[in-house]
Amino acid sequence: MTEVMMKPGAVTTEPVLSRSEYEDFLYHEAALLDAWRLDEWLELFVEGATYEVPTAGAPDDADSSESLFYIADDYFRLRHRIKRLNSKQAHSEWPRSKTLHTVTNVRILGAEADGVRVTSNFVTYRTKNDVTHTFVGRHYYVLRKTDDKLCIVSKRSMLDMDNLRPQGRVSIIV
Amino acid sequence: MATLLKAVPEKTGRWVVEDRNKGVFKVAREAFVSDAIFEKERERIFDKCWLYLGHATELKEANDYLTRNVAGRELIFNRDRKGSYNAFFNVCPHRGAMVAREKCGSALGFKCFYHGWAFNNNGKFATRMGEGFYPEDFGKDGSVDLVRVPRLEEYRGFYFINFDEGAVSLEEYLADSREIIDLVADQSPNGMEIIGGGQQYSINANWKLLLENSFDGYHAEDTHATYFEYLSDYIGGAANDDLSAAKVESRAIDLKNGHAVIEGKAPWGRPIARTIPSWGEDGAADIRAARAELEARLGVEKAHRIADGDRNMGIFPSLVINDIMAITIRTFHPVSSGLIHVNAWAMGPVGEPRLQRKRRLDNFLEFLGPGGFATPDDVEALESAHRGYGNAKFAPWNDISRGLLKDQPTNFDEEQMRCFWREWARRMEDQ
Numbered sequence: 001m002t003e004v005m006m007k008p009g010a011v012t013t014e015p016v017l018s019r020s021e022y023e024d025f026l027y028h029e030a031a032l033l034d035a036w037r038l039d040e041w042l043e044l045f046v047e048g049a050t051y052e053v054p055t056a057g058a059p060d061d062a063d064s065s066e067s068l069f070y071i072a073d074d075y076f077r078l079r080h081r082i083k084r085l086n087s088k089q090a091h092s093e094w095p096r097s098k099t100l101h102t103v104t105n106v107r108i109l110g111a112e113a114d115g116v117r118v119t120s121n122f123v124t125y126r127t128k129n130d131v132t133h134t135f136v137g138r139h140y141y142v143l144r145k146t147d148d149k150l151c152i153v154s155k156r157s158m159l160d161m162d163n164l165r166p167q168g169r170v171s172i173i174v
Numbered sequence: 175m176a177t178l179l180k181a182v183p184e185k186t187g188r189w190v191v192e193d194r195n196k197g198v199f200k201v202a203r204e205a206f207v208s209d210a211i212f213e214k215e216r217e218r219i220f221d222k223c224w225l226y227l228g229h230a231t232e233l234k235e236a237n238d239y240l241t242r243n244v245a246g247r248e249l250i251f252n253r254d255r256k257g258s259y260n261a262f263f264n265v266c267p268h269r270g271a272m273v274a275r276e277k278c279g280s281a282l283g284f285k286c287f288y289h290g291w292a293f294n295n296n297g298k299f300a301t302r303m304g305e306g307f308y309p310e311d312f313g314k315d316g317s318v319d320l321v322r323v324p325r326l327e328e329y330r331g332f333y334f335i336n337f338d339e340g341a342v343s344l345e346e347y348l349a350d351s352r353e354i355i356d357l358v359a360d361q362s363p364n365g366m367e368i369i370g371g372g373q374q375y376s377i378n379a380n381w382k383l384l385l386e387n388s389f390d391g392y393h394a395e396d397t398h399a400t401y402f403e404y405l406s407d408y409i410g411g412a413a414n415d416d417l418s419a420a421k422v423e424s425r426a427i428d429l430k431n432g433h434a435v436i437e438g439k440a441p442w443g444r445p446i447a448r449t450i451p452s453w454g455e456d457g458a459a460d461i462r463a464a465r466a467e468l469e470a471r472l473g474v475e476k477a478h479r480i481a482d483g484d485r486n487m488g489i490f491p492s493l494v495i496n497d498i499m500a501i502t503i504r505t506f507h508p509v510s511s512g513l514i515h516v517n518a519w520a521m522g523p524v525g526e527p528r529l530q531r532k533r534r535l536d537n538f539l540e541f542l543g544p545g546g547f548a549t550p551d552d553v554e555a556l557e558s559a560h561r562g563y564g565n566a567k568f569a570p571w572n573d574i575s576r577g578l579l580k581d582q583p584t585n586f587d588e589e590q591m592r593c594f595w596r597e598w599a600r601r602m603e604d605q
Contacts (some may be wrong), residue, residue: 055372057373062371064535065529065532066528066531068243068371068372068539069371069545070543072536080547089399091555092553093552163375164373164374164375166373168375168378169375169544169549169553171544
């Protein structure tokens with residue numbers, strides 16, 4: 001059973017879909033990332049969306065106006081992140097690393113005015129220069145159905161790690 | 175006062191060669207990959223030089239503490255009940271377990287979990303032992319207190335340690351870098367603070383590669399082309415043109431004792447006093463107010479230097495304070511000859527309004543750190559160079575000659591790195 005918490009008094013027109021529909025969407029997203037189909041990945045986001053990776057070990061409610069993150073992209077910077085990653089001059093990712101994104105423990109957390117909050121655990125592997133690094137953590141999404149397609153309103157990836165040793169960087173989309 | 179660079183006599187060492195007649199400055203790649211040289215660096219550099227421990231604002235109240243590894247040694251940086259700052263080795267005097275095992279907190283004392291020995295937060299032994307096991311005056315002579323790091327001194331809120339009891343004072347060691355630290359510390363009437371959320375990451379390369387990279391204007395256009403593309407779009411103009419103009423005006427300054435800074439004017443916004451169109455009229459108004467405050471407090475000339483200049487400073491051996499699109503404090507401690515642990519923090523004015531803090535942090539993240547548009551490419555370059563140095567036997571030398579014969583080298587020359595290497599050679603080459 002999926003436990004859906006409705007905030008009392010929340011105004012929402014956003015219907016909550018079945019968990020499997022969100023899972024299909026998240027698996028699709030992971031497949032796009034593994035294939036480096038980044039333009040299509042970016043199209044999953046609504047205009048004005050945000051993408052954040054707080055520092056490892058940060059609390060879930062960390063605020064990018066108060067604390068230093070690794071990534072706190074507004075939509076403008078997110079578009080540039082993808083433009084950059086598509087370029088051979090993003091030296092950290094050229095030649096391209098191989099990535100494998102796995103998504104598990106998908107849960108629906110609740111519905112709000114701007115969309116439905118969905119979370120998953122993740123393990124992402126990045127292989128580059130003969131070394132494979134592992135990133136582990138939880139994704140927090142706000143997802144909304146627009147024009148009959150699910151879209152990402154916000155994505156926050158919490159790294160359940162102490163720091164970026166030995167990974168060294170988050171130059172891929174985890 | 176900092177002095178402009180002066181000619182240095184010729185020196186030919188085993189690892190650092192300076193030949194002004196030929197206009198050549200070379201560093202042996204062996205110095206980056208040799209484990210024997212790394213061991214020697216531990217003895218002659220990391221056990222002798224002042225090393226950055228942390229900032230006063232990381233411990234806001236009495237009894238606050240944090241644990242930190244500095245140059246391979248586990249330490250406690252804390253304030254005792256009276257509010258005094260201390261640095262202890264994080265090791266129980268009894269059988270050696272670490273007495274503080276959390277990253278930070280507030281503690282009146284530290285208790286070792288292994289056998290229960292306890293200590294006040296001023297390091298004093300504070301364990302009640304059962305009768306008959308130890309002499310009655312056991313520990314009264316301080317022999318089982320927490321061991322203090324031999325030296326702990328502070329300049330403008332920046333706390334440094336030294337493992338050498340006989341070292342010169344911190345102020346003497348910092349020499350002319352104090353003036354550049356002042357240009358950071360003076361930016362706010364309320365003082366400057368470390369912002370929450372430090373970035374800790376590793377790089378598979380020698381630590382000296384990161385020191386060189388941290389104040390290397392020469393690499394920016396090639397390594398960071400994608401950042402400047404983003405910046406041009408963000409500021410609504412050609413960032414590269416501005417960068418070229420900056421080459422003319424910039425300069426490298428020898429701060430003595432191996433410290434150096436490059437100073438110039440770059441195309442990005444500065445949270446202290448250079449607005450960019452995307453910050454809008456609100457941003458411009460905030461910047462005007464900051465400028466007016468600086469001028470009123472420090473005078474027009476100093477305000478101009480603080481506000482309009484960008485500075486990348488290396489403090490020998492392993493501290494960088496870069497006052498650029500944001501302020502970053504960065505230490506990089508070697509774990510081995512080929513592995514660095516980097517700690518990076520952002521600094522801002524105490525009490526900075528939320529929107530201005532957000533602009534500052536955005537500025538930081540767009541360039542700096544493991545998820546920025548620039549740092550990951552630096553890391554790739556450093557790791558690539560380190561792998562390349564595996565060829566040292568057949569391709570033995572790095573060339574660091576750029577601008578060697580100029581009267582006033584700029585950001586885009588390599589004089590700042592030569593300042594570092596001359597000090598490194600002085601300490602490392604057998605005379």
